[in-house]
Amino acid sequence: MAALFVIGQNRYQVVITEIMADPSPTVGLPNNEWIELKNTGNTAINLAGWRLGDLTSTSGPMPNFVLEPDSYVIVCTGSAVAALSLFGAVISVTSFPSLDNDGDQLFLRAVNGTVIHAVNYQNSWYNNDLKKEGGWTLEMIDPLQPCAGKENWNASNHQNGGTPGVVNSINGTLNSITGLTAIHAYANSSNVTIVFNQPVDSSSGATIGNYSIPNNSVTQAITLAPLFNQVQLTLAQPLTEQSLHSVTINNITNCKGQIMSSQQIKTGMSSVCNPADVIINEILFRPRPNGYDYVEIYNNSQKNIDLSKLSLSNRNTSGSIANIKTISNATLLLYPGEFVVLTENADNLGLNYLVKHPDKVVVLSSLPSYPNTSGNIVLLNDQGEIVDELAYTNKWHFPLIDNDEGISLERIDPDQPTQNSSNWHSAASTAGYGTPTYQNSQHKLSENAKGNIVIMPKVFSPDGDGFDDIVSIHYTLPEPGFVANITIFDAAGRIVKNLVRNGTTSTSGYWNWNGLDDKNKALPIGTYVVFSEFFTLQGKKHSYKNTVVLARRL
Numbered sequence: 001m002a003a004l005f006v007i008g009q010n011r012y013q014v015v016i017t018e019i020m021a022d023p024s025p026t027v028g029l030p031n032n033e034w035i036e037l038k039n040t041g042n043t044a045i046n047l048a049g050w051r052l053g054d055l056t057s058t059s060g061p062m063p064n065f066v067l068e069p070d071s072y073v074i075v076c077t078g079s080a081v082a083a084l085s086l087f088g089a090v091i092s093v094t095s096f097p098s099l100d101n102d103g104d105q106l107f108l109r110a111v112n113g114t115v116i117h118a119v120n121y122q123n124s125w126y127n128n129d130l131k132k133e134g135g136w137t138l139e140m141i142d143p144l145q146p147c148a149g150k151e152n153w154n155a156s157n158h159q160n161g162g163t164p165g166v167v168n169s170i171n172g173t174l175n176s177i178t179g180l181t182a183i184h185a186y187a188n189s190s191n192v193t194i195v196f197n198q199p200v201d202s203s204s205g206a207t208i209g210n211y212s213i214p215n216n217s218v219t220q221a222i223t224l225a226p227l228f229n230q231v232q233l234t235l236a237q238p239l240t241e242q243s244l245h246s247v248t249i250n251n252i253t254n255c256k257g258q259i260m261s262s263q264q265i266k267t268g269m270s271s272v273c274n275p276a277d278v279i280i281n282e283i284l285f286r287p288r289p290n291g292y293d294y295v296e297i298y299n300n301s302q303k304n305i306d307l308s309k310l311s312l313s314n315r316n317t318s319g320s321i322a323n324i325k326t327i328s329n330a331t332l333l334l335y336p337g338e339f340v341v342l343t344e345n346a347d348n349l350g351l352n353y354l355v356k357h358p359d360k361v362v363v364l365s366s367l368p369s370y371p372n373t374s375g376n377i378v379l380l381n382d383q384g385e386i387v388d389e390l391a392y393t394n395k396w397h398f399p400l401i402d403n404d405e406g407i408s409l410e411r412i413d414p415d416q417p418t419q420n421s422s423n424w425h426s427a428a429s430t431a432g433y434g435t436p437t438y439q440n441s442q443h444k445l446s447e448n449a450k451g452n453i454v455i456m457p458k459v460f461s462p463d464g465d466g467f468d469d470i471v472s473i474h475y476t477l478p479e480p481g482f483v484a485n486i487t488i489f490d491a492a493g494r495i496v497k498n499l500v501r502n503g504t505t506s507t508s509g510y511w512n513w514n515g516l517d518d519k520n521k522a523l524p525i526g527t528y529v530v531f532s533e534f535f536t537l538q539g540k541k542h543s544y545k546n547t548v549v550l551a552r553r554l
Contacts, residue, residue, distance in 0.1 A: 012146040013041040015117045019138045020162055021099035027135035028160030032080035033099045036164055039067045040143050049111030054104050060094030074164045088165015102365035107226035118226035124363055131155040137162030142174040147198045147255040180260035182249055185267035186331045189238040192267050199228040201253045212248045242303055244268045271303035273381045278305055279388045280377055281411045285370040288406035291352055293370050294343040296436055299334045300414045307332040309382040312342055314368040321378055323368035341436040357437040390418050398426040400502050407433040410440035412480055425481050430509030441506030442480035452476045453532050453544040461551045462515030471548050473530055474510040482534040489529040515550050525551050
């Protein structure tokens, strides 16, 4: 009896489970690009007429091939069939899409035009700097979790570099995935497009009652193929440029039926980015070992700026602008007063610094070269105009810093000229030597700002009971650029603890003391004096004397 199969089926019944985007240098597999499909359903499916595509092209139709339940097939160009047939079932298509090494958007479309699965892969999904350079595949971990993105993919662990036609080397079960959330939105005069972190259920996404906008109304909602992670809203009233709007989202579910929490997200129309609308705000050009450079930019205008219309670059040895890198391949708005950080590895950034707003980190496959001693950072708009430019040098770091590795340079005043060397300062030690995605530790304060020291609590008991075990020394300073010495004296005037020596500061911050002396021995109960000195190399000085009581609970 012939096998029972169907031509039509639901989304995710067949999924892309493995991608060989960069086969060179070879590890153990043929030097050919290919993708692998898996039937996750209970019914055999004939792939005749199906097509594979990316952002720029669509393949010819697949041949007559029955993909059995829980089985795999390799899809490639005709010239690769012989080599890949050694590993499993293979079918070829004409005009097989050229898979970009650093990321591409792939889709699988059934003969009736339905998009069954799509993947917007990135080379950061390898989670391995060696393997992303070529010869290794990206493998899906759990084919039953097609909504998951990056967390459901990793580089193959197989010694050949991949597992074409068979179960993936990293096959497993994702017990939990990141919940559905809206990550950003953008608009034109009549439409708002909301971008989610994963595919949404088409029906819930297309329900106009799930969205509300003050002083406006939604007349239509469409879940957009092929990724189904975007919903386009048609509005009853047109929007105006340089205005911000809030969209409230409710009752949206992902492809597994999990409902997202109610959420508000802002949106607006983008404006042309002119010089000085967006400025270079913080730079790390000498990262720690195994770290990455980063550049932080800041919207110093009242416009909504589209980052897809901006590029990051440098200058070559002849002084010409070179190595131009588009910041975003898709529309991504930077709103007034917001920061965004550009780097090659968001996870690494979070390991080295406090990243208060991870959604404001944009990963580029590569940054222009920014040397450790001096270089040029150039920000361009889509007309090739220079929006902002900085010729930096490591000599701008604070002179008392012995090693500037891992320390960023921060802009003090966004309204002062970019190239003014006195407008840049090393990030404060109290801020972890960098402040990516939020206000710089070295920033201009109001003209009336004054310095102060506050000790909290006034009485502390470092006995390990979890209650007032440490004392915090909070400071505020009238301007950035001060260096601190914090010394603890006992009641007899003897130095017992050099808490801070030549510590770089921000305009506010704190240090903690646990009641130990310089030899890490517990000090006796009593009153102690905290003497705080702040000075600049230009001769400015502030000093404060505070007391704190060290007690121990019985």
